Amino acid sequence: MSKMSAISPTQLFAMIILFELGTALVVPIGLGAGTNAWLSILLAMPGGIILYILIVYFDKQYPTLILSGYIRKIVGAYIGWPISLLYLVFFIYNSARNLREAGDLLITSSYDQTPVVFIHAVMISAVIYVIHKGIKVLFRVGEIYILIMLSLGIISNIAVIFSGAIDIRNLLPILGEGWISTIRNAYPNIFMFPFGELICFTTILTHLKQKKIARKTGILAIIASTILLSMTHAIEVAVIGAGVYNRTTFPLFTVITTVELAEYLQRLDSFVILALIIGVFFKMTIYAYAASAIAADIFSFQEQRKLAYPVGVIIFLVSVLSAWSFPEHNNEGATVVNIVLPVLVAILVLLLFIHLIKKRFMTDRTI
């Protein structure tokens, strides 16, 4: 399988950036971190890197297995199977969350007459298509879209900077609430969203072509995406101020609407909408792929591609049914970030300990 679908380091690099930027670029992150959001993002980065190293370590120990495979190797099939199921459910749910976020933001920002169901249907059909085509195609698409995403970012940033809308003093006071609150915004909030979400890559690393540089590539990608995220959120706060930033549902959109360059370059809204659609597409596709991979593994299903349909349909239904309103959707997000994701990350850490103890124990016995 891994020979069929080999991913190059460049593709991995591009995909991690797209995945990390995903929705984190457009929604306010850090639950009210305000002026210090950018600092909290930087502080959360080491956590993300450590988590990634952990994922790579597991992949090194079990090069042919994905998450659900080595969970069962480590704790046995009887405990491992339900735990894998837990990850499967979470991946499906979070893919649906991303879809819902995109749908709601698209409707509030521009498609006010279109029913949410149709926007979701269009997006999910693209996701189903790409998963059906296989992971190789997905990563190749990612390689192309990272360039589009970066050019959108560069043009928008230049427009924002030259429009003179940035007031650096909006970022003051730095550490007004002290280090502790800044760190508490980073852990667990920003550490979990978007860095904790990297647990999806437990199902992907096994397809890598050059495993030796997987760690280096991933860490570089995490650093690059952290810098981009931190910069974007700093610019957002510098333009609209912490007050508006904390109240808005879609800060990047609000920022871009204030841009007016020489009275003719304005309404760059479509750039932000594009960034939202591209980011969400890759993020939810990775989630959906991870879900289908785990499903294929734990249910011993031979053709993983075919799972694209059921997984896609479930994601579609969950995305519409999971919350009745956008505020409720956001509150659910807080639960995900504060409880669910930390538990899933903690399970990984626990697995590491069990694995290490077992390894020690086994080697002792062999000697």
Add this chain to the structure above:
Amino acid sequence: MKTSRPFIFLMLFSLLFLPGCWNSRELRDLAIVSGIGIDKVPDSNEYRVSLQIVNPNAVAGSKAGGGGQGMLPSIVYSSVDHTLFSAMRKTSQKVPRRLFYAHSQLFIIGETLAKEGINELFDMYERSHELRLNTSVVISRGIEAEALLNVLPPLQTTSAVAITNGLKVASDTWARSLDKDITDIVKSLSGSGEPIISGVRVVGDPNKGKKRSNLEQTPPLANLEVKGIAIFTDGKLTDWLEGKAARGAVWALNNMKSTIVNMNCDDKKEKISIEVIRSTTKLRTVMRNGKPVFLIQVKEEGNLSEALCPINPDKREVMVKLQKQLADETKKEIELAIKTTQQKKSDVFGFSTEMERTHPKEWKKMKKNWPVIYSQSEVEISVEAYIRRTGLRIKSYLKSGDG
């Protein structure tokens, strides 16, 4: 190939909605709103919302030199309701086209309404994706916002365009007004500061300004004028800054682009004109003996552009004296603005934000009582003025009377 059948179906199905026709609106079915005016309905808690709608036929016709004869370039419709958004939508009953707000560039608040409070007016703007947050805001002085929209202005197609452009030009070159948008106002309303909004009034008879005949004579019977800056206390209009005080406020807010300062020439009053060409202002706060002290630091540069008396800028002392005069005049005007706002307990300059940024701990204690603290605080103004050029001549052709 078996699997591709449902897939083909899916793709064909998405064709139904992919073309993006769901939100489609044809230009000929749209009524383009150029300006929005809000008034209070007397003795009730309802708003009158007036929408100025551009008549595309008349506008296109006038450019082509014919065609639109007899048509007015804009029409004002108004409706009354409890909320602004509802009143705007209610107007659809009267307008034969779909209202389209993305090009609306002006938001006018009636003076009577402003005196009762403007706190709640902007929620709609923040939530909506169609209304632009960089819409300019003005207050209609001594007249209803609706009446201001009704005036047919010379040289521009609609009064909303005339006011928006006029405000921009006046603020940039005369500096006795401020071009503030919705974002600025929401920022001050949601923080501890107060908003500051320019006024616009009608010169002449507003009733005659409604008619086409207004455009058929010069000077027009009614014209629009940007005048004065409104200051607010607790979201209610309490005073107007005029003339030099208004310019002082523009200076303190770091909005000074260019202006003309008249200064005394020995015993002749205000007979030397300096054109200020650039100016930057820094607001800082420091704590002294547990009390906040506000620092305003201005750095400006000007040219000598007119002297109605024989001065000799060749001499260094003359130039130094002019610089000092300019600095003193700037300082005086800023003091004037500060004094008025302190009397009204209205922190329009954003000292509260500055406190929050630089003294977060002290700010927490002062937050509740800020308007009073602001009114009693000490303000230190320092101005650095430079006059570097005197235009195409150095000496004046005027002969000095006494040598």
